[in-house]
Amino acid sequence: MGGASSEKTATGYAAHDDSGVLTLYTYKLRQTGPEDVLIKVLFCGICHTDIHQIKNHLGMSKYPMVPGHEVVGEVVEVGPEVTRFHAGDIVGAGVIVGCCRNCGPCKSNIEQYCNKRVWSYNDVYPDGQPTQGGFSSAMTVDQKFVVKIPSGMAAEQAAPLLCAGLTVYSPLKHFGLTGSGLRGGILGLGGVGHMGVKIAKAMGHEVTVISSSDRKREEAVEHLGADKYLVSSDEAAMAAAADGLDYIIDTVPVVHPLEPYLSLLKVDGKIIMMGVINQPMQFITPMIMLGRKSITGSFIGSMAEAEEMLEFCEKKGLSSMIEIVQFDRINEALQRLERNDVRYRFVVDVAAGSNASAASSND
Numbered sequence: 001m002g003g004a005s006s007e008k009t010a011t012g013y014a015a016h017d018d019s020g021v022l023t024l025y026t027y028k029l030r031q032t033g034p035e036d037v038l039i040k041v042l043f044c045g046i047c048h049t050d051i052h053q054i055k056n057h058l059g060m061s062k063y064p065m066v067p068g069h070e071v072v073g074e075v076v077e078v079g080p081e082v083t084r085f086h087a088g089d090i091v092g093a094g095v096i097v098g099c100c101r102n103c104g105p106c107k108s109n110i111e112q113y114c115n116k117r118v119w120s121y122n123d124v125y126p127d128g129q130p131t132q133g134g135f136s137s138a139m140t141v142d143q144k145f146v147v148k149i150p151s152g153m154a155a156e157q158a159a160p161l162l163c164a165g166l167t168v169y170s171p172l173k174h175f176g177l178t179g180s181g182l183r184g185g186i187l188g189l190g191g192v193g194h195m196g197v198k199i200a201k202a203m204g205h206e207v208t209v210i211s212s213s214d215r216k217r218e219e220a221v222e223h224l225g226a227d228k229y230l231v232s233s234d235e236a237a238m239a240a241a242a243d244g245l246d247y248i249i250d251t252v253p254v255v256h257p258l259e260p261y262l263s264l265l266k267v268d269g270k271i272i273m274m275g276v277i278n279q280p281m282q283f284i285t286p287m288i289m290l291g292r293k294s295i296t297g298s299f300i301g302s303m304a305e306a307e308e309m310l311e312f313c314e315k316k317g318l319s320s321m322i323e324i325v326q327f328d329r330i331n332e333a334l335q336r337l338e339r340n341d342v343r344y345r346f347v348v349d350v351a352a353g354s355n356a357s358a359a360s361s362n363d
């Protein structure tokens, strides 16, 4: 590996079109700037958003695209103005790698809501260079968007916390839903949903999983600690559970009716939409008026919340439930995730499958 100014390359798995298939791709890494951290990727979780982006569900995909935004790696080089990280540190990076630093959200430390946010992939830096994500041997990330992984946490277990964990922690904090004794619902028991169960339980909530099938019942109760399990098509069970929940975290990634879930909320209850759904959704207004209910949304979390969430998980001994995937089996994992066949997050073992050392330098 060369010095901070040498040109480096990384090798990752990239989508080249919307077919869903990733193939190996070598590209130029952004130069390690004064505030940048060069990370050798160790593990990267696979989020359903990666499928949305690879398959162009949002109509904004640019190829070649190296996805992956639940990144854990080892710092191998830092720019001269980096104060918070050193070579050898185990760190994480997530969905956002840049923001304007001047707007209202940036000044309020909720930079995920900056309109000039830079996404970790499928985006460009202000200089026009494409961003590429964590299904790759290396990433260069501004120190503002890097977090330290607590020393007691296994790197592979930490990866899903950087998107899935943060995505549930942030709205629970923001909407004041942290008190013990609250009754929470988790709609859709996938990567985000399973972290929802774990984090809500750790906050002392009574947690109901609402799933599309009975297949995950035993695991949800026995392994994740859910208190109740509802199958959304079981009309009698849904009716019996009406008016019982303070909030529902809705992680379903496709269009679905909202009325059955609004019915489960108490007066003043909230449904917090997480799924990225690029089609209109419907509800009739009495469903929210007659109960002062809210339909709201939330987008990942801030870097400050990411640090807080990692501390919370460390303190409570929380980790994710994962299936490790070899780097060259990434396409199989993507197909299984799309078929709803994962318990509960795939994490790609990037370092074991990267021939390239972190980043190759050509000087």
Ligand SMILES: NC(=O)C1=CN([C@@H]2O[C@H](COP(=O)(O)OP(=O)(O)OC[C@H]3O[C@@H](n4cnc5c(N)ncnc54)[C@H](OP(=O)(O)O)[C@@H]3O)[C@@H](O)[C@H]2O)C=CC1
Pocket: 046, 047, 048, 049, 050, 052, 163, 164, 167, 187, 188, 189, 190, 191, 192, 193, 210, 211, 212, 213, 216, 251, 252, 253, 254, 273, 274, 275, 276, 277, 298, 299, 300, 301, 337, 338, 339, 340, 344
């Ligand atoms: N707002 C934000 O900041 C973030 C948004 N997201 C978005 O949240 C959504 C969920 O992400 P993630 O948890 O990674 O996804 P997963 O695929 O891991 O989980 C989604 C769950 O939804 C349920 N489901 C119902 N219908 C379908 C369907 N047709 N296809 C697949 N799943 C279905 C399944 O649960 P069950 O079997 O229990 O029914 C499934 O496990 C995605 O749209 C993702 O883009 C993700 C991270 C951050």
Ligand SMILES: O=C/C=C/c1ccc(O)c(O)c1
Pocket: 047, 049, 050, 058, 095, 163, 276, 299, 300
């Ligand atoms: O997985 C994290 C990203 C979530 C996301 C939310 C909203 C949106 O428009 C996206 O493109 C991604």
Ligand SMILES: [Zn+2]
Pocket: 047, 048, 049, 050, 069, 095, 163, 164
């Ligand atoms: Zn994600």
Ligand SMILES: [Zn+2]
Pocket: 099, 100, 101, 102, 103, 104, 105, 106, 107, 114, 115, 116
């Ligand atoms: Zn901003």
